[in-house]
Amino acid sequence: xxxxxxxxxxxxxxxxxxxxxxxxxxxxxxxxxxxxxxxxxxxxxxxxxxxxxxxxxxxxxxxxxxxxxxxxxxxxxxxxxxxxxxxxxxxxxxxxxxxxxxxxxxxxxxxxx
Amino acid sequence: xxxxxxxxxxxxxxxxxxxxxxxxxxxxxxxxxxxxxxxxxxxxxxxxxxxxxxxxxxxxxxxxxxxxxxxxxxxxxxxxxxxxxxxxxxxxxxxxxxxxxxxxxxxxxxxxxxx
Numbered sequence: 500x501x502x503x504x505x506x507x508x509x510x511x512x513x514x515x516x517x518x519x520x521x522x523x524x525x526x527x528x529x530x531x532x533x534x535x536x537x538x539x540x541x542x543x544x545x546x547x548x549x550x551x552x553x554x555x556x557x558x559x560x561x562x563x564x565x566x567x568x569x570x571x572x573x574x575x576x577x578x579x580x581x582x583x584x585x586x587x588x589x590x591x592x593x594x595x596x597x598x599x600x601x602x603x604x605x606x607x608x609x610x611x612x
Numbered sequence: 613x614x615x616x617x618x619x620x621x622x623x624x625x626x627x628x629x630x631x632x633x634x635x636x637x638x639x640x641x642x643x644x645x646x647x648x649x650x651x652x653x654x655x656x657x658x659x660x661x662x663x664x665x666x667x668x669x670x671x672x673x674x675x676x677x678x679x680x681x682x683x684x685x686x687x688x689x690x691x692x693x694x695x696x697x698x699x700x701x702x703x704x705x706x707x708x709x710x711x712x713x714x715x716x717x718x719x720x721x722x723x724x725x726x727x
Contacts, residue, residue: 541717603657
């Protein structure tokens with residue numbers, strides 16, 4: 500069984516740029532959630548995708564957008580990067596019927612300069 | 613709105629000591645789920661346990677045990693005979709039945725176990 504994977508592991512961008520982060524869900528999982536974790540804080544829910552549609556969104560602006568593909572992998576896109584977007588971005592996958600148990604990937608560390 | 617409070621920001625113990633990490637939550641949902649995760653320096657959140665709101669039975673798994681008390685909205689985590697490898701940030705999280713898998717996390721407790 501393959502776990503959740505994310506790419507890239509680290510990324511450095513400058514303010515105003517755009518970034519795409521990628522996530523492959525665990526085998527058998529059809530739901531992907533994205534979280535932002537700022538330094539010293541707990542993860543904050545960004546949004547969730549189920550069967551290629553957004554299924555819940557946290558308190559994040561529209562410049563945070565996502566996609567889910569037929570193979571259940573997912574992308575997180577952030578436009579017009581701001582310094583405060585610097586964080587660890589975590590992807591979690593789950594199976595809809597047991598959606599409450601999520602399994603997390605290793606994360607992507609984004610630094611915005 | 614949901615809220616999870618982990619009042620202990622940092623805890624430091626000496627190896628073999630027992631340590632309890634506190635978690636207090638708030639939710640209006642009648643059905644919800646509580647979780648504990650471990651986050652080592654590598655960053656990946658490691659799932660430890662999930663507890664349903666209608667199951668208040670305490671659970672023990674090796675050196676780990678969890679005490680769920682609905683009356684006080686608490687879900688505390690105890691590590692018995694701590695080891696250096698237990699050093700990590702531990703997060704308590706809450707997911708409600710209406711939230712479609714969205715989890716609300718506390719800010720975590722950093723546990724340092726010294727040899």
